[in-house]
Amino acid sequence: MRYTISFLSASAALSLTPAWAEVPRVVTDIPPVHALVAQVMGDLGQPELLLDRGANAHSFQLRPSQAAGLADAGLIVWIGPEMTPWLDRAVDGLSPDTAQLRLLAADGTFTRMFGDTGGHDHGDHGHDDHGHEEHADAGHDDHKHDHAEEGHSHDGIDPHAWLDPANGQLWLGLIAAELSRIDPANAATYDANATAAAAEIAALDASLAERLAPVQGKPFVVFHDAYGYFADHYGLTIAGSVALGDAASPGAAHLAELQEKMGGALCIFPEAQHDPKLVQAMADGAGTRIGGALDPEGAAVDPGPQAYAAVLTGLADTILSCLVES
Numbered sequence: 001m002r003y004t005i006s007f008l009s010a011s012a013a014l015s016l017t018p019a020w021a022e023v024p025r026v027v028t029d030i031p032p033v034h035a036l037v038a039q040v041m042g043d044l045g046q047p048e049l050l051l052d053r054g055a056n057a058h059s060f061q062l063r064p065s066q067a068a069g070l071a072d073a074g075l076i077v078w079i080g081p082e083m084t085p086w087l088d089r090a091v092d093g094l095s096p097d098t099a100q101l102r103l104l105a106a107d108g109t110f111t112r113m114f115g116d117t118g119g120h121d122h123g124d125h126g127h128d129d130h131g132h133e134e135h136a137d138a139g140h141d142d143h144k145h146d147h148a149e150e151g152h153s154h155d156g157i158d159p160h161a162w163l164d165p166a167n168g169q170l171w172l173g174l175i176a177a178e179l180s181r182i183d184p185a186n187a188a189t190y191d192a193n194a195t196a197a198a199a200e201i202a203a204l205d206a207s208l209a210e211r212l213a214p215v216q217g218k219p220f221v222v223f224h225d226a227y228g229y230f231a232d233h234y235g236l237t238i239a240g241s242v243a244l245g246d247a248a249s250p251g252a253a254h255l256a257e258l259q260e261k262m263g264g265a266l267c268i269f270p271e272a273q274h275d276p277k278l279v280q281a282m283a284d285g286a287g288t289r290i291g292g293a294l295d296p297e298g299a300a301v302d303p304g305p306q307a308y309a310a311v312l313t314g315l316a317d318t319i320l321s322c323l324v325e326s
Contacts, residue, residue: 024074024099024182029084030057031298032162033103033171035307039197040190041130041176048075049303050087056273060086070094074182077175080104093179101178103171105222110167112228114158154181154245163315165205168308168318169198189214197305204309207236207318217324220277221288223271223279230315239265242278262286267322272299291322 023047026047028034037047048069051060067090080102083089089101103109161167176194180187212234217241234290240258259282262268268288270276272295283290293319295301319324 003153007027022183023186024179025072026075026077026179027070027073028076029078029087030309031303032311033077033079034303035164035298035305035309036168036171036197037175037306039298040172040179040193040309042189042193044189051084051302054273054299057084061086062086062090072100075178076100077178078102079159079161081177099182100139101174101176103167104157104161104169106174108170108269109161109236110164110229112158112169112232114154114156114225114228118277126315129234129265158225158228160226160229162229162308163227163296163312164203164233165208165312166233169201170196174199200309204312208312212236212316217319218266218323220319220323221262221265221268221282222293222294223274226271227294227315228266230296230312234316236319241291242268242282243274257286258282261290267291267319269318269322271295272297289322292318294318 014143023041024043026037026041026045028047028049030051031049034047034049041047049061050066050312051057052192052208060320072091074096076087076091078084078087082104091098104111119319164170170187172194176190200215216235217237219237221239222241224243225241227238230236239262240260246284262282262285265286265288268279268283269291270287270293276290276293279290283289295311296315298307301307301310
């Protein structure tokens with residue numbers, strides 16, 4: 001299924017002046033989403049980011065003031081409970097009239113299942129013409145949310161969908177459409193900002209695809225199963241992950257199986273916010289090169305409109321810096 005959104009032309013964007021209306025207060029969950037919303041809002045306003053810098057996106061706890069402030073939000077934009085269960089609990093207590101956009105469940109979003117190694121067929125669509133087809137068995141209602149005990153479950157649908165830049169482009173249009181519905185006086189500005197931002201992501205996507213092409217087929221190991229969208233989109237080969245979940249300690253059987261796979265892996269990458277000791281031990285045992293720390297959620301990135309591009313570029317830079325030397 002393809003999902004298209006009509007934007008104003010870029011030339012029209014230059015002639016637009018903001019309409020001074022009541023701009024909604026927008027609240028977001030994680031830095032990549034905050035960045036997309038900030039790009040759409042532009043000079044009209046600044047969205048709020050709930051996640052503290054450096055905090056774990058899966059196990060964060062809202063401060064009482066943050067939870068109370070959600071009731072006054074004009075719009076809440078977030079990935080969904082699969083990624084930030086702490087926000088799901090807070091949203092459940094709000095009025096049903098509170099507007100929210102759950103990006104992972106939005107029409108047209110490409111989703112994948114954890115452990116899916118099928119990848120995308122980029123032969124049928126380029127990086128600027130992405131077929132957004134959900135897996136037939138990726139029903140959101142079937143995903144279990146035992147987050148209180150497990151942290152972040154790695155069964156069912158993979159919520160790290162922002163790491164596919166085609167989803168980022170799609171979401172800009174969805175955000176613009178929802179803001180325009182709430183604030184029609186500024187609809188033209190939201191639409192134009194989304195058009196410009198989508199063009200920037202398309203250009204970045206093309207650049208990253210060209211840069212990453214030489215390392216396609218070179219296997220590497222990551223700390224946890226969060227990079228499937230990025231790897232699928234750019235044709236990269238992930239040989240395995242040290243931990244299956246963010247809060248779960250890997251079992252001996254899993255580590256033994258991974259150790260066997262690491263014989264062919266060129267690099268192993270630690271991850272921001274996680275102790276690198278286990279990665280170091282795995283690398284020592286297999287003689288595998290250790291890369292820099294990957295940061296899929298932008299924990300170390302300055303929040304703002306450029307954070308989305310910074311996350312994708314940071315992943316590419318870190319992966320390349322190890323694989324090209326291996």
